[in-house]
Amino acid sequence: ISPDNRYVCKTIRRSAGGEFVERVRLFEPEELTAMLLPTGVAIRHRFGDYDGRLLAPDSGRTILIGQAA
Secondary structure (H helix, E strand, C coil): CCCCCCCCEEEEEEECCCCEEEEECCCCCCHHHHHHHHHCCEEEECCCCCCCCCCCCCCCCEEEEEHHH
């Protein structure tokens, strides 16, 4: 995790040789919702894991289910 907690950064080494750095942006649930709403997507469900538990501040991930308006 980057020092600002906004990215997952990892170095990937290929078995055939060579390596590259992958950087994946992390978003808060509110940020994702704010990006989706202007597109006409309404959030219908929010989950905090793949087992369907509700999204909570300590959830390991954010899963949003939306529907186009």
